Amino acid sequence: MKIGLNTDGFGALPLEECLDRVAELGLTNVEFGLGGWSSAPHVDIADLLASAASRDRLQGMLKERNLEISALNCSGNQLHPTGIGANDTKLAYDTLELASLLGVERIVMMSGLPAGGPEDKNPNWITSSWPLEAMEILEWQWSERVLPFWKPFAKAAKQKGRRICVEQHGRQCIYNVESFFRLREAVGPTVGVNFDPSHLIWMGGDPISAIEALGACxxxxxxxxxxxxxxxxxDGLLDPKHVTPVEGRAWNFVSLGHGTAVHGWLDIVKSLRKIGYDDVISIENEDYSMPGHEAIATSATTLRFCIEQSEKSS
Known part of the structure; x- marks a missing residue:
């Protein structure tokens, strides 16, 4: 099992310095954000698509540091009812093309969230069957927006030999195991999961149970x-307050071991091994309670310990 980093965690650093820091931490993989909700601080997707020299330069910088790309991340809302949706749809298809050019197998993204009806201008996340119009909205979303995007996109990914890793995230149409399987049953195994325990935790779920349910997905x-x-x-777990300041919130994203105890992360790593996952765990840092480099280093230390211990017990 390997440890990587979503490089947005070092978004304030230029690319070369970011990669140096990743290598100094002993990590082996990087995940680049290409746009959407990422500011894409390290790579320019338009430049990489247009220029073989730029792609070679990037690959050379990685090779010099013994790094590999675990995934390209194009998380955004391709189902948004405004122009945002069209822009993020283009980004998703461009990411498929770039992944093929770079030889990257996996694309991390979110499912997107549509409006609640054809005249609405904002996405609508349905989390309850009451009031009763919620069920009509949910079915309209899936039949008129979710599947019309995902069926052709999954087909395009399959044709290019790429795998789509959908992150289960709140305020997305795919936010838990059940909603993921609804999508997978409709579009096939080209679509799997980018498993991020943090979102499940703040929604009250259990990472171990979810890993067992998802298995090879x-x-x-x-x-x-x-x-x-x-x-x-x-107040319960639903909290619309901004992520900063962290004080006064119902939950916060934190570096590994500062929410789930270290032994809990060991159980997560063991569970991943049990279902056959022996690949990259990509640190995504959104801990706003400490400097970013400290949070990333803490997460790396926690993961390294858990991976080493899980190897001893396997």
């Missing part, structure tokens, strides 16, 4: 944690 893994705060005892 897990194609890529994010190393990110959540901590449930004391405020959740008063």
């Amino acid at each position: 897990i194609y890529h893994v994010h190393g990110k944690d959540s901590r449930i705060e004391l405020r959740a005892r008063v």
